Amino acid sequence: MSATRSADASASDTARRRPALLGGAPAFNADVFVSRPLIPDPAAFSRLTTEVLERAWLTNNGPRTLELERRLTVQLGVAYCASFCNGTAALLTALRALDLEGEVITTPFTFPATPHCIEWNNLRPVFCDVDPETYNLDPAAVEAAIGPETSAIVPVHVFGNPCDVDAFQSIADKHGLRIVYDAAHAYGVEHRGRAIGTYGDLSALSFHATKVFHTAEGGAVVSDDSALHDRLALLRNFGIVDENRVSGIGLNGKLSELHAALGLLVLEGIDAEITKRGELVARYLDRLGAVPGLSFQRFAPETVRNYFNFTIEIDADVFGVSRDEVRAALRSEHIVSRKYFHPLCSDNECYDALPSVAPANLPNASRLTQKILSLPLYGELELEDVDRVADALLALPAHAAAIRKALKGGL
Ligand code: T4K
Numbered sequence: 001m002s003a004t005r006s007a008d009a010s011a012s013d014t015a016r017r018r019p020a021l022l023g024g025a026p027a028f029n030a031d032v033f034v035s036r037p038l039i040p041d042p043a044a045f046s047r048l049t050t051e052v053l054e055r056a057w058l059t060n061n062g063p064r065t066l067e068l069e070r071r072l073t074v075q076l077g078v079a080y081c082a083s084f085c086n087g088t089a090a091l092l093t094a095l096r097a098l099d100l101e102g103e104v105i106t107t108p109f110t111f112p113a114t115p116h117c118i119e120w121n122n123l124r125p126v127f128c129d130v131d132p133e134t135y136n137l138d139p140a141a142v143e144a145a146i147g148p149e150t151s152a153i154v155p156v157h158v159f160g161n162p163c164d165v166d167a168f169q170s171i172a173d174k175h176g177l178r179i180v181y182d183a184a185h186a187y188g189v190e191h192r193g194r195a196i197g198t199y200g201d202l203s204a205l206s207f208h209a210t211k212v213f214h215t216a217e218g219g220a221v222v223s224d225d226s227a228l229h230d231r232l233a234l235l236r237n238f239g240i241v242d243e244n245r246v247s248g249i250g251l252n253g254k255l256s257e258l259h260a261a262l263g264l265l266v267l268e269g270i271d272a273e274i275t276k277r278g279e280l281v282a283r284y285l286d287r288l289g290a291v292p293g294l295s296f297q298r299f300a301p302e303t304v305r306n307y308f309n310f311t312i313e314i315d316a317d318v319f320g321v322s323r324d325e326v327r328a329a330l331r332s333e334h335i336v337s338r339k340y341f342h343p344l345c346s347d348n349e350c351y352d353a354l355p356s357v358a359p360a361n362l363p364n365a366s367r368l369t370q371k372i373l374s375l376p377l378y379g380e381l382e383l384e385d386v387d388r389v390a391d392a393l394l395a396l397p398a399h400a401a402a403i404r405k406a407l408k409g410g411l
Contacts, residue, residue: 017395040265077195080229087206087219102149108346139167162191190304215263277307287390293319320397
């Protein structure tokens with residue numbers, strides 16, 4: 001099913017197109033969201049969940065959960081996969097499993113879950129700047145921030161773009177640090193022929209409905225280390241060893257059988273989903289790639305991508321319309337873009353007390369967060385939908401003054 005289009009909004013002459021904000025026909029008749037989950041055949045889901053209900057085994061390492069974990073080790077190219085009820089519980093538990101202390105270096109250009117998980121482990125986040133082109137944590141900034149209290153680094157593969165894993169590993173080796181990758185966005189990504197989950201000590205993934213692969217809510221920690229995997233499995237289940245013994249301060253992080261059943265069906269469509277997303281991204285780049293004032297996240301050419309999202313950077317001085325004006329104008333077209341990630345985590349009041357939040361410490365991230373805008377990307381979109389988004393976007397600069405007037409005080 002493709003998004004609903006306006007019958008009279010097919011003009012490809014973008015210069016003459018009147019933005020919906022200024023009274024033109026909207027690009028779509030119904031909201032087109034930034035992402036939509038891959039939805040498997042409801043009848044197949046009904047069959048699988050009926051079987052789960054009939055078995056009356058709903059959680060605690062049921063057969064569907066174990067099957068999903070087995071399948072994911074193959075899909076993700078890792079030795080071990082511990083499923084979790086969400087990506088936050090996965091990251092929380094990964095950090096806990098390493099018995100860390102003191103400070104943990106991370107990026108401000110991420111979802112709040114990343115630093116929150118550090119804090120919830122009674123560790124102190126230290127924010128470091130990002131590379132302005134890859135959007136990932138900058139290894140040089142990390143090395144400069146290492147102090148006597150530093151115990152680990154939590155880099156994020158932002159939008160599925162592999163971090164500079166070799167640089168982080170050599171920094172960690174040199175300073176005796178652990179690395180936990182926040183791989184929430186990185187299902188299926190490969191870096192130089194190697195699965196992304198095989199780098200660092202542990203990697204935590206999110207299987208939230210907004211992710212390329214999802215279980216509605218869910219997540220996983222993957223690794224190649226059997227002892228760490230055993231510890232994760234223990235901590236995921238309250239630290240219970242057996243009926244007579246609890247050996248660790250665990251939580252309840254288990255994935256249910258119903259979520260696992262959904263995941264097994266989503267896996268069947270995942271390759272087609274990623275292929276389709278790749279085609280849509282190629283079309284976006286065809287349409288927007290050479291437009292002055294627009295730029296894009298840089299991926300190394302050898303990366304096997306999952307096309308988790310499509311984000312543009314808008315230089316208002318060159319494009320003529322600012323990111324926030326673009327976002328508001330697209331909203332009138334029924335195009336729901338999102339500012340991933342704005343504000344920076346370091347700009348949220350809960351982190352005010354940390355010295356590393358100073359904007360002067362984070363110049364690239366501070367600039368980036370003012371410019372980025374994620375556009376709709378999911379497998380059910382059609383190339384024609386991407387054209388409509390591009391047409392709507394490209395029509396804006398010619399109407400910059402009127403847009404600014406229409407939005408005055410309303411952003
Ligand atoms: N680390 C990183 C780097 C992360 O990005 C995340 C989560 C985590 C850790 C933690 O993982 P989890 O504990 O969440 O598994 C969303 C997601 O809730 C969140 O999982 C994700 N990152 C983050 C980047 O995005 P919101 O607040 O933007 O979601 P929401 O509800 O606005 O949804 C976005 C769009 O998706 C909607 O406009 C429509 C569409 N949508 C959403 C849902 C939930 C659907 O079409 N169907 C749906 O069921 O946070």
